[in-house]
Amino acid sequence: MVLEWLDGEFAVAKWTRDRKIEELGCFSFWSRTDQELSLVCPKDCLPEDAEKQEGGWAGFRVVGQMDFTLVGILAKISGSLAEKKISIFAISTFDTDYVFIKENDANAAQKALESMDFDFIKK
Structure with a gap:
């Protein structure tokens, strides 16, 4: 399976009050629940x-569109990183999965995933 690093530093944010979702002109993933945005x-x-x-x-993503019948990809990624005590923030879209880790864990994460037969195409 091929993984691709995303460019730049990312942030995770939240609001508990009502707020309009806006177009940011960049990569953005908004999620609204009954308790937060x-x-x-x-x-x-x-x-x-x-x-x-x-x-x-x-952040990195699984490259390509993943069929809904595929099982265990995110579990394999998160399990491999958990073994190395690397915390993740995962999001899924219709097409693929994205995984965010603290920047200081990026090299260790890449090594751990490469040892599990994942290939990175960028960084």
Whole structure:
């Protein structure tokens, strides 16, 4: 399976009050539940009104469209990183999975995943 690093530093943010989802002009993943609105985006695109935010994240994605019948890919990634005590923030879209880790864990994460037969095409 092929993984691809995303460019730049990412931030994770949240709002608990009502807020409109906006187009940021960059990679952004908004998620609304009955308790919060969350956002993952490049740190330099982060809206200034976030109630809580944390920067310092690096991200990668599984390359290509993943069929819904595929099983265990995210579990294999998260399990491999958990063995190395690397925390993740995972998001899934219709096509693929994205995994965010703290930037200082990026090299260790790549080594751990390469040892599990994942290939990285960028970084």
